[in-house]
Amino acid sequence: MKEKNPWHTPVTIIITVIGVIAIVALVTVAVLQNRPLTQKYKYGIVLDAGSSHTALYIYQWPAEKDNNTGRVEQTHSCKVKGPGISSYASEPWKAGESLKDCIEDAKRRVPEKRHDETPLYLGATAGMRLLSIEDSSASNKVFQAVEQSLQKSPFSFQGARLLSGQEEGAFGWVTVNYLDDRLKQGLETTGALDLGGASTQISFVSNNYDGSESPKNSVTFRLYGNDYNLYTNSFLCYGKDQALRLTLAQQTQSGPRSILDPCFHPGYNETVTYSDLYDSPCVSDRKPQGAPVTFTHLGQGNSSQCQDVVKSIFNFTHCRYTQCSFNGVFQPLLQGPFGAFSAYYFVMNFLNLTDTSIPLEVVRKRLSIYCETPWDQIKQRHPDVKLKYLAEYCFSGTYILTLLTKGYNFTSESYPNIKFIKKIKGSDAGWTLGYMLNLTNMIPAEAPDSPLLPHSGYVSIVTVITVLLFVLLIFSLRPFWPRCSKQPQII
Numbered sequence: 001m002k003e004k005n006p007w008h009t010p011v012t013i014i015i016t017v018i019g020v021i022a023i024v025a026l027v028t029v030a031v032l033q034n035r036p037l038t039q040k041y042k043y044g045i046v047l048d049a050g051s052s053h054t055a056l057y058i059y060q061w062p063a064e065k066d067n068n069t070g071r072v073e074q075t076h077s078c079k080v081k082g083p084g085i086s087s088y089a090s091e092p093w094k095a096g097e098s099l100k101d102c103i104e105d106a107k108r109r110v111p112e113k114r115h116d117e118t119p120l121y122l123g124a125t126a127g128m129r130l131l132s133i134e135d136s137s138a139s140n141k142v143f144q145a146v147e148q149s150l151q152k153s154p155f156s157f158q159g160a161r162l163l164s165g166q167e168e169g170a171f172g173w174v175t176v177n178y179l180d181d182r183l184k185q186g187l188e189t190t191g192a193l194d195l196g197g198a199s200t201q202i203s204f205v206s207n208n209y210d211g212s213e214s215p216k217n218s219v220t221f222r223l224y225g226n227d228y229n230l231y232t233n234s235f236l237c238y239g240k241d242q243a244l245r246l247t248l249a250q251q252t253q254s255g256p257r258s259i260l261d262p263c264f265h266p267g268y269n270e271t272v273t274y275s276d277l278y279d280s281p282c283v284s285d286r287k288p289q290g291a292p293v294t295f296t297h298l299g300q301g302n303s304s305q306c307q308d309v310v311k312s313i314f315n316f317t318h319c320r321y322t323q324c325s326f327n328g329v330f331q332p333l334l335q336g337p338f339g340a341f342s343a344y345y346f347v348m349n350f351l352n353l354t355d356t357s358i359p360l361e362v363v364r365k366r367l368s369i370y371c372e373t374p375w376d377q378i379k380q381r382h383p384d385v386k387l388k389y390l391a392e393y394c395f396s397g398t399y400i401l402t403l404l405t406k407g408y409n410f411t412s413e414s415y416p417n418i419k420f421i422k423k424i425k426g427s428d429a430g431w432t433l434g435y436m437l438n439l440t441n442m443i444p445a446e447a448p449d450s451p452l453l454p455h456s457g458y459v460s461i462v463t464v465i466t467v468l469l470f471v472l473l474i475f476s477l478r479p480f481w482p483r484c485s486k487q488p489q490i491i
C-alpha cells in the first residue's frame with residue numbers, strides 16, 4: 001500500500017510545469033535580447049609623417065558603438081624605415097615607396113573584409129612645415145608621391161595633409177585626455193607637452209585664459225557636453241633636432257674651424273659640414289659668410305656652460321602680453337598636471353630622470369655628472385644605443401630642462417606636476433589618435449545617454465522579479481492547493 005503525495009495532483013503539476021517554463025522562457029529572452037553581441041571591430045589607420053621619421057598607427061573600436069561610446073585603442077604601430085618624408089624633397093617618389101612596408105604590415109593586421117571600410121589618414125608635421133617654407137613646390141611633390149602610394153592601398157585613403165602647429169598641439173591634448181578618460185567624466189584635464197624633432201607643442205586649459213588675449217593660441221572644444229577653452233602653442237624650430245642646430249649656429253657665427261661644445265661629452269670629436277648644419281630654414285639666414293667647408297665639433301662636457309648656450313636660443317626680451325613663455329609668445333599661468341611625451345620621454349627615460357618627484361636641483365646635478373662623463377666611457381656603457389642619440393643626450397636633457405623651466409616657467413614646485421609618458425593604456429601619446437577621433441566624429445559634443453543599468457544588472461533584476469512573481473502566483477493559488485487528510489490515503 002502506497003501513501004499518495006498530495007503534490008502529485010494534476011493541478012499542482014500543471015502549475016509547476018507552466019511556472020518553470022515561464023521562468024526559463026523569461027530569463028532566456030532577457031539574456032538573449034540583451035546579450036552583448038560577439039565583439040566585432042572597426043579599424044582606423046593614421047600615418048604620422050614627422051620630421052625625423054614616419055610611423056603608422058592602427059586603432060580599433062567595437063563596431064556597434066562607433067558613433068559615441070566605444071573605446072578606441074591602438075592595436076599596432078609600425079616604424080617606417082628611413083628618414084621623415086621631408087628628407088625626400090629631391091626624390092619625392094622615394095617618400096611614397098618608403099611607406100610600402102608598413103602598409104603591407106597593416107594589410108596583415110586589419111582583417112581583410114574590413115580593408116575597404118578602414119579610413120587611412122596621413123598627417124605631416126614640422127618637417128614638412130619647414131620644407132613648405134623652404135620650397136613649397138618640393139613639398140607639394142612629396143605630398144603627391146605619398147598620396148599616389150597610399151591610394152594604391154586597399155584601405156579607404158582619406159588624404160595626406162599638413163597639420164598646423166595648433167592642430168598638432170590640440171590633438172595631442174585630446175589624445176592624452178581621451179586615453180585618461182578625463183573627457184567623458186568631465187574631470188580636470190591634463191596638459192600636453194610634445195617634443196618632436198623640428199617643433200614642440202604645449203597645450204593646457206587654464207582658468208585665467210578665455211581666448212581673448214592672443215586668440216591665435218585658443219582652441220575651443222565641446223566634448224561629451226563640456227566646453228574646453230584650450231591654450232596651445234607650437235614652436236617651430238624648437239624640436240630637439242632643430243634646437244641643436246640653433247645652438248650650433250650660435251657657436252659657429254664667426255665661421256670657426258672647430259668649436260668646443262659644452263653640451264657634448266669630453267673626447268667627442270666629429271667633423272660637421274657647414275652646408276649641412278645650415279640647411280634648414282631655422283638657421284639658413286645665419287650661415288656665416290666665408291666659413292670653411294667643415295668644422296670640428298669637439299665636446300667639452302660643461303653643464304653650466306651648456307645651460308648658458310641653450311638659454312641663448314630663447315628670446316626673453318620682448319612680451320606684448322600680460323605674460324609670455326619665450327620669443328614674445330603669450331602663455332597663461334600653468335595649471336594642472338602635464339603629460340610630456342615623444343622626445344621628452346625618450347631622453348628623460350634614457351637619462352633615468354622620468355621620476356619628477358626627484359627635486360629639480362638633484363635632476364640638474366645628475367645631468368651635469370652625465371655630461372661631464374668622457375665620450376669613450378659613455379660609448380662603452382651603452383654599446384647598443386644609436387650613436388647619434390647617445391652623443392646628443394647631454395644636450396637634449398639640458399634643452400628639455402631649460403625649455404620647461406626657463407621657456408615655459410615650470411618651477412621646483414610645479415615640476416612634479418609633469419609626468420614623462422610614452423603610452424597611456426597601451427596607446428602611444430601623440431597627436432594621431434586625437435586626429436582620428438576628430439575626423440571620424442568619435443567624440444560626441446554632447447554626453448551620450450547611457451542605459452540605467454549594465455546588462456548583467458538588468459538580467460539579474462528580471463530574474464529576481466520573475467521568481468518573486470512565480471512564488472506570488474503559487475501563493476495566490478492557495479485555495480486550490482491539495483489538502484492533506486489526517487488519514488493517509490490508501491491506494
Ligand SMILES: O=P(O)(O)OP(=O)(O)OP(=O)(O)OC[C@H]1O[C@@H](n2cnc3c(O)ncnc32)[C@H](O)[C@@H]1O
Pocket residue numbers: 049050051052053084125126127195196197198199200239240241342343346347350389
Ligand atoms: O613632430 P616633429 O617635429 O615633426 O618630429 P617627429 O615626429 O619626427 O618626432 P618624434 O616624436 O618621432 O621624435 C622626436 C625626436 O626624438 C628623437 N628620438 C626618437 N627616438 C629616440 C630615442 O630612443 N632616443 C633619443 N631620441 C630619440 C627623434 O630623432 C626626434 O628628434
